[in-house]
Amino acid sequence: MTEQKGQLAPANGKLGILLPGMGAVATTLIAGVLAVRKGGGQPIGSLTQMGKLHTAAGNQKIKDFVPLADLENIEFGGWDVYEDNVYQAAVKAAVLDEKLLQSVRPELEAMVPMKAAFDPHYVKNLDGTHVKTYTTKLDLAEQVIADIRNFKAERGCERLVMVWCGSTEIYHESGELHRTLAGFEEGLRTNAANIAPSMVYAYAALKEGVPFVNGAPNLTVDVPALLELAATTQTPVAGKDFKTGQTLMKTIVAPGLSARALGVKGWFSTNILGNRDGLVLDDPDNFKTKEVSKLSVLDSVFHPEENPELYGDMYHKVRINYYPPAGDNKESWDNIDIFGWLGYQMQIKINFLCRDSILAAPLVLDLALFIDLAKRAGMSGIQEWLSFYLKSPQTDANIRPEHDIFKQLVNLHNTLRLLMNEPPVEAATEEEYQDGPAV
Numbered sequence: 001m002t003e004q005k006g007q008l009a010p011a012n013g014k015l016g017i018l019l020p021g022m023g024a025v026a027t028t029l030i031a032g033v034l035a036v037r038k039g040g041g042q043p044i045g046s047l048t049q050m051g052k053l054h055t056a057a058g059n060q061k062i063k064d065f066v067p068l069a070d071l072e073n074i075e076f077g078g079w080d081v082y083e084d085n086v087y088q089a090a091v092k093a094a095v096l097d098e099k100l101l102q103s104v105r106p107e108l109e110a111m112v113p114m115k116a117a118f119d120p121h122y123v124k125n126l127d128g129t130h131v132k133t134y135t136t137k138l139d140l141a142e143q144v145i146a147d148i149r150n151f152k153a154e155r156g157c158e159r160l161v162m163v164w165c166g167s168t169e170i171y172h173e174s175g176e177l178h179r180t181l182a183g184f185e186e187g188l189r190t191n192a193a194n195i196a197p198s199m200v201y202a203y204a205a206l207k208e209g210v211p212f213v214n215g216a217p218n219l220t221v222d223v224p225a226l227l228e229l230a231a232t233t234q235t236p237v238a239g240k241d242f243k244t245g246q247t248l249m250k251t252i253v254a255p256g257l258s259a260r261a262l263g264v265k266g267w268f269s270t271n272i273l274g275n276r277d278g279l280v281l282d283d284p285d286n287f288k289t290k291e292v293s294k295l296s297v298l299d300s301v302f303h304p305e306e307n308p309e310l311y312g313d314m315y316h317k318v319r320i321n322y323y324p325p326a327g328d329n330k331e332s333w334d335n336i337d338i339f340g341w342l343g344y345q346m347q348i349k350i351n352f353l354c355r356d357s358i359l360a361a362p363l364v365l366d367l368a369l370f371i372d373l374a375k376r377a378g379m380s381g382i383q384e385w386l387s388f389y390l391k392s393p394q395t396d397a398n399i400r401p402e403h404d405i406f407k408q409l410v411n412l413h414n415t416l417r418l419l420m421n422e423p424p425v426e427a428a429t430e431e432e433y434q435d436g437p438a439v
């Protein structure tokens with residue numbers, strides 16, 4: 001076991017991972033962790049389980065370097081607007097094959113989502129009825145708090161974290177009501193329309209000191225009122241939007257083009273996907289939330305304001321198309337118009353046939369384990385070091401979000417080093433990017 005340093009509390013006892021939204025991503029995560037526990041698969045794509053970093057003792061597995069909750073000590077719970085148990089929801093999501101699901105079927109069938117805090121105004125294309133009734137949004141938040149407490153007691157958890165895996169809500173902006181905690185709580189009491197369900201969950205979690213991660217591009221905790229609450233209860237938060245698929249590719253390719261000082265004239269990205277997420281995003285108001293999140297990526301890698309001759313005229317377009325036959329197997333196409341020496345033009349075409357939830361599940365696991373680590377280390381507020389996992393990283397108002405995946409990785413590693421009282425390393429050392437043999 002890793003030696004404890006400084007203020008870092010050990011990962012004793014069980015960690016409860018609470019998931020508002022038990023659809024494709026959540027069920028792929030849960031079934032996957034159960035399968036890994038039984039030796040039925042490898043947690044590929046998860047840094048906490050398979051990643052290494054360079055330490056004073058050589059290259060080490062991250063989980064041997066920092067004290068993380070063990071997969072054996074995790075309990076899952078959550079909420080959904082559909083009452084399907086996790087097995088039924090996983091079958092409908094059609095991500096994992098029948099053989100794998102059968103191997104963990106009894107455990108999945110025993111997991112039934114709690115009734116959701118839901119408002120159809122925020123997600124128009126869903127018609128689930130497994131929802132809480134309430135008088136005010138404060139009453140709704142109190143019901144979620146009661147769920148959190150019951151779950152913790154019933155499952156005997158030492159600590160909890162919450163990761164939003166619910167649908168993308170419609171686009172809305174931070175307003176006067178979101179400015180202060182007092183104003184927000186008044187809004188809860190008076191049923192203010194611009195308090196979204198995801199904010200109700202976040203409020204409940206933060207009130208209870210439960211770290212909150214936002215896996216969708218929703219506004220959610222990205223408002224001063226909820227950050228004030230996070231500060232008051234000393235609770236870490238992170239968001240927004242899991243970085244998978246096309247955006248993952250973008251943040252891998254773009255830093256390379258920028259490193260070689262190659263110009264970009266245009267970047268056209270289009271997707272087809274046919275899962276429930278795709279159905280929700282078929283509504284223009286819900287798509288707008290996703291579009292804003294996806295569009296933010298390139299500017300912060302290329303810095304067009306500092307490099308106008310290379311990126312000043314770049315045209316960036318992102319489309320998502322709902323196409324049911326594709327199911328969870330999202331297919332994306334990128335056409336990148338680049339230019340080099342003397343302005344001569346070239347094109348790059350990327351056709352990524354990915355599996356959305358297969359890419360997202362390990363991110364949820366890592367975010368859950370790392371935000372629990374942050375809490376045990378006494379860290380609170382926005383955890384920028386988790387930007388590595390997020391498409392539209394939440395940052396303090398005075399900090400520019402970092403999108404370059406390689407810089408994000410260095411930030412993440414350095415935070416782990418600091419937690420274990422080791423000095424940070426400079427970006428781009430050989431050790432940062434290459435996994436050597438574990439010692």
Ligand SMILES: NC(=O)c1ccc[n+]([C@@H]2O[C@H](COP(=O)([O-])OP(=O)(O)OC[C@H]3O[C@@H](n4cnc5c(N)ncnc54)[C@H](O)[C@@H]3O)[C@@H](O)[C@H]2O)c1
Nearest residue numbers: 021023024025080116166167168216242244276277356360
């Ligand atoms: N799969 C990916 O690669 C990926 C990447 C980035 C972000 N995301 C985001 O993660 C989220 C989950 O994705 P998914 O593919 O699992 O979608 P999904 O549609 O399969 O699952 C979302 C679930 O949330 C439920 N839900 C909606 N509102 C709710 C509420 N208020 N309370 C409780 N449950 C609620 C829905 O009924 C649904 O079952 C989406 O917001 C998606 O945009 C996914």
